[in-house]
Amino acid sequence: MATEREPPVRCGGPTTERARRHLEFTLTVTPDHLMIVADTERRQHELSATWLSDEIGQGAKVYVKGWFDPAEPERHWVAGPDGPRGGRAAIGLGQVELCDFPSVIERCGGTTEGLYRLQHDEVVRAMDEGWSSVAMLQESAGRPMADDAEAAEFAAQESGYDTLIERWPLRVLCQLTTPVENETAIWRSAAVHHARLVDGRWSARSEAGRWWVEGDLDAHVVHRFGGALVGALRRAAEAPDGPHLRIDLSAVSFLDIACARILGLAARSAPPGQELVVHGASRIVHRAVEAVGRPETLVLVDEEEP
Amino acid sequence: MSGLVHLGVLYDDVADLAARCLPEIRAVLDEGGDVRVTVERGGVRELREALGPDADRVTFPAPLDGFSQATPAYLEALRRTLPRDRRTLLVGQYSTRTPASWDSGLAEDAVNLMLADVPLTVLCACERTGPAGHRALTERSHRHLLERGGRRSNAAFRDPDPVSPAPLRPWGPPGTTVRIADAAGLAELRRRVAEAAADVGLVGEAREAAVLAAHEAVLLASGPDADTALPIAGERFAEVRARDGAVVVEVVSERAASSAPAAPGSADWRRAVLPAFCSRLATYDGGDGRRVRVLSCA
Numbered sequence: 358m359a360t361e362r363e364p365p366v367r368c369g370g371p372t373t374e375r376a377r378r379h380l381e382f383t384l385t386v387t388p389d390h391l392m393i394v395a396d397t398e399r400r401q402h403e404l405s406a407t408w409l410s411d412e413i414g415q416g417a418k419v420y421v422k423g424w425f426d427p428a429e430p431e432r433h434w435v436a437g438p439d440g441p442r443g444g445r446a447a448i449g450l451g452q453v454e455l456c457d458f459p460s461v462i463e464r465c466g467g468t469t470e471g472l473y474r475l476q477h478d479e480v481v482r483a484m485d486e487g488w489s490s491v492a493m494l495q496e497s498a499g500r501p502m503a504d505d506a507e508a509a510e511f512a513a514q515e516s517g518y519d520t521l522i523e524r525w526p527l528r529v530l531c532q533l534t535t536p537v538e539n540e541t542a543i544w545r546s547a548a549v550h551h552a553r554l555v556d557g558r559w560s561a562r563s564e565a566g567r568w569w570v571e572g573d574l575d576a577h578v579v580h581r582f583g584g585a586l587v588g589a590l591r592r593a594a595e596a597p598d599g600p601h602l603r604i605d606l607s608a609v610s611f612l613d614i615a616c617a618r619i620l621g622l623a624a625r626s627a628p629p630g631q632e633l634v635v636h637g638a639s640r641i642v643h644r645a646v647e648a649v650g651r652p653e654t655l656v657l658v659d660e661e662e663p
Numbered sequence: 664m665s666g667l668v669h670l671g672v673l674y675d676d677v678a679d680l681a682a683r684c685l686p687e688i689r690a691v692l693d694e695g696g697d698v699r700v701t702v703e704r705g706g707v708r709e710l711r712e713a714l715g716p717d718a719d720r721v722t723f724p725a726p727l728d729g730f731s732q733a734t735p736a737y738l739e740a741l742r743r744t745l746p747r748d749r750r751t752l753l754v755g756q757y758s759t760r761t762p763a764s765w766d767s768g769l770a771e772d773a774v775n776l777m778l779a780d781v782p783l784t785v786l787c788a789c790e791r792t793g794p795a796g797h798r799a800l801t802e803r804s805h806r807h808l809l810e811r812g813g814r815r816s817n818a819a820f821r822d823p824d825p826v827s828p829a830p831l832r833p834w835g836p837p838g839t840t841v842r843i844a845d846a847a848g849l850a851e852l853r854r855r856v857a858e859a860a861a862d863v864g865l866v867g868e869a870r871e872a873a874v875l876a877a878h879e880a881v882l883l884a885s886g887p888d889a890d891t892a893l894p895i896a897g898e899r900f901a902e903v904r905a906r907d908g909a910v911v912v913e914v915v916s917e918r919a920a921s922s923a924p925a926a927p928g929s930a931d932w933r934r935a936v937l938p939a940f941c942s943r944l945a946t947y948d949g950g951d952g953r954r955v956r957v958l959s960c961a
Contacts, residue, residue: 396846558850573853576882577846611853613878614936641871648939649932 389522390515392531392550394543394557394581401534402439404555405494408530409441409453412492417528418483419453423496427457452488458498469510473517480525490526493518497534502542515549540580547581548588556581559609563589566598567636571608574616583619590627600631607637617645624655632656666942668784669774670814671805673791673798680788681709683809684754687784692720696750701726702788703758726758734766735833738773742833743907745781752784757797767797771804772823773833779943780909780960822945834911837902843881843914844898852901853878856912859905865959873959876941877901877912883933883946884916884955909942909960917952 391408395401412419425433433455436445447453465471476493483491502508518529533546547554552563559572559582568589574582586604593602606612624633634656638646643657651657670687674680680702688698688710698721700710711718732740745751757767774785786809789801802808802819838859841852856877860870884899899916938944943958 557846573850575846575849575878577849611874611878613875613882614933615882618932639871640868641875644868644872644939645875648936 389527389553390518390529390531390550391553391555392533392546393555394533394535394547396535396557398534398536399439401497401532402434405530405532406439406441406444409435409444409492409494412490412528413441413443413447413452415490416488417452417490417492418486418488419447419492419494420479420483421453421455421494421496422458422461423455423494424499425455425457427455427460430455469513469517472514473520476517476521480521480527484525490528492528492530494530495532497532497537499537500542502539502545508541508545511545512549543581544584547584548591551585551588551592554585561585561589563592567603567605568593569605569608571610573611574609575611575613576615579613579615579619582616583623586619586623587626590623590631590633594628594631600628601634602627602631603634603636605636606639606642609638609642612642612645614645614649617642618649620646621649621652621655625652627654634658666780666782667774667778668807669805670784670786670807670809671801671817672786672788672809673801674788675791677705677709679811680706681713682811684710684786684788685713686813687786687809688714688721688752688754689717691750691752691784692717694750696752696782697746698722698752698754699724700754701728702754702756703760706756706788726756726760727762730762730765733764734769735773738770738777739833742777742781742909745778745783747782750782750784752786754786754788757787757789757793757801759794767800768804771800775804775823776911776943776945776956776958777833777909779958822947834904834906837904839903840900841903842898842900849878849881852881852903852912855903856910859903860910860959863905863910864908865910869959872940873910876937876944876957876959877903877910877914879933879937879940880912880914880944880955880957881916883937884914884953886916886953909958911956911958914955915952916954 393401393404393408395404409419421433421435423433430436430448431445433448434440435453435455436448441447444453448455461472461475465475479493480491500507500511502511515531518527521527522529531546531550533543533550535543538546547556551561551568554561556578559570559574559578561568561570563569589604590602594600620633620635627633632654635642635646636658638657646655646657672680672683674683684700688700691698700707700721701724702710703726707723710721711723714721730737761767771787778785787801787805789797791798802817803821804823805817806820807814808817839855841848841855843849843852853874856874857870860866860873865873881899881901899914901912901914904911904913934944934946937957940959941957942960943956945956947954
């Protein structure tokens with residue numbers, strides 16, 4: 358086994374303080390498997406570069422998988438001005454490895470099991486080389502997500518990351534860049550990644566038996582919020598402390614009527630015996646939820662209550 | 664205490680006028696409210712007789728007193744001076760002697776749009792045999808008419824015309840104008856409305872409701888596309904006016920070329936829910952787009 362290496366020296370880079378502040382919420386809760394949603398590629402690169410800069414700075418081996426010309430890795434955004442601090446140097450040193458999606462599919466035989474083996478081997482190789490930890494970044498794939506079978510494969514592949522995270526010092530960033538994905542893929546990705554999600558002005562995480570939501574929830578993100586909410590409900594139904602989903606809205610600064618409506622619709626569509634229990638909602642959120650018609654399965658808990 | 668009650672009174676003669684108005688006047692007097700009756704001499708005489716000793720509790724200003732100010736200034740002063748802890752009842756009368764400078768249409772629109780939250784009852788009396796324009800304005804401007812048997816809804820009522828200067832003229836130029844092209848523009852509008860609301864004394868939940876109402880007004884103005892696709896195509900901007908404990912936001916949305924006609928039920932739910940968060944909501948659909956005004960008060 359190789360020994361741990363000294364982390365590379367940080368270089369100057371384009372990562373903005375604004376992007377760093379945006380990610381702070383999630384980074385402080387150990388985002389081992391995080392999804393970043395962005396409405397433009399540029400914004401996605403800005404946020405992902407923050408994450409990558411930290412990983413490179415911490416001495417992690419970084420695997421990046423995405424769509425690019427493998428003959429010209431130097432033109433990948435990670436190596437360019439939108440990339441992380443020291444990105445180009447890290448590629449040259451072998452700390453960052455780029456792999457294009459067609460090559461990934463070829464190497465794993467196009468199966469979920471094969472993909473898991475590939476990722477497992479990458480982690481083992483990185484640890485053998487002496488890197489202190491491993492980071493994997495997966496770009497927005499643009500999958501058609503045409504049917505339930507493909508969606509199940511996708512969920513299984515994402516679950517493979519979680520299995521590896523349990524065993525190794527691995528952190529994963531999945532990009533969801535909305536212009537390159539269809540509505541179904543966006544919804545399903547949000548559902549699968551509900552436990553660690555940063556999306557523009559709102560974010561979510563699962564922790565201590567609750568699903569914590571923060572920021573502004575409005576019509577612009579209602580589709581993604583709905584997907585994540587359903588994902589959290591499904592996970593809660595299977596959890597040892599389930600089946601109810603406890604959602605904490607104490608850090609929500611704004612919630613519009615469309616999102617209030619989604620809360621009601623999700624609670625209505627929950628399986629029998631499952632409730633959506635809302636903690637920490639402000640008075641105006643109470644009013645919004647009541648105004649759109651609160652089903653019995655949507656329970657609003659006053660903050661004073663235990 | 665509930666807000667505005669604005670009633671049209673189509674009457675045959677002064678006896679009929681007094682008979683229709685008397686129950687409303689007595690109800691306000693019984694509650695300890697203020698009553699001000701501004702009608703011509705015959706109507707005053709009839710109402711004094713009908714009220715008996717209670718007539719001393721009613722103010723009867725001279726008909727022309729109210730016209731000494733320009734219409735916007737009068738309405739703005741009215742909003743500022745009306746008591747909020749008790750109901751005020753005003754009886755006014757359409758008259759051929761009203762000065763030409765007085766803008767009755769603006770006055771009716773402004774009452775509907777600007778005074779929705781004030782504990783105020785306004786009875787607008789119009790003689791059935793009077794000028795056709797008076798009667799048409801009475802029927803258009805009042806959601807309810809006052810009959811001898813009480814109030815009845817008025818099918819002829821219409822929201823103020825989209826080119827009506829109310830409440831824009833009485834409230835002066837906008838404090839801020841926000842162009843909204845995307846989610847960031849919406850967030851900027853929310854921030855500006857929150858600031859404007861705080862500046863005029865709206866705090867806590869009232870301020871949050873004003874912010875929510877402004878946000879939803881943008882989506883309502885954007886039509887059915889707002890339910891399925893954001894950012895929405897087309898230009899829109901919002902003007903924010905705030906004074907005297909209230910915020911008025913007017914959203915103007917030019918119809919996008921790709922905008923489809925509203926499907927049945929589409930966006931109706933938003934329009935149905937929005938009044939829970941504002942004192943007054945008015946929408947106008949024209950060939951060039953949609954306008955939405957929301958008034959938010961404490």
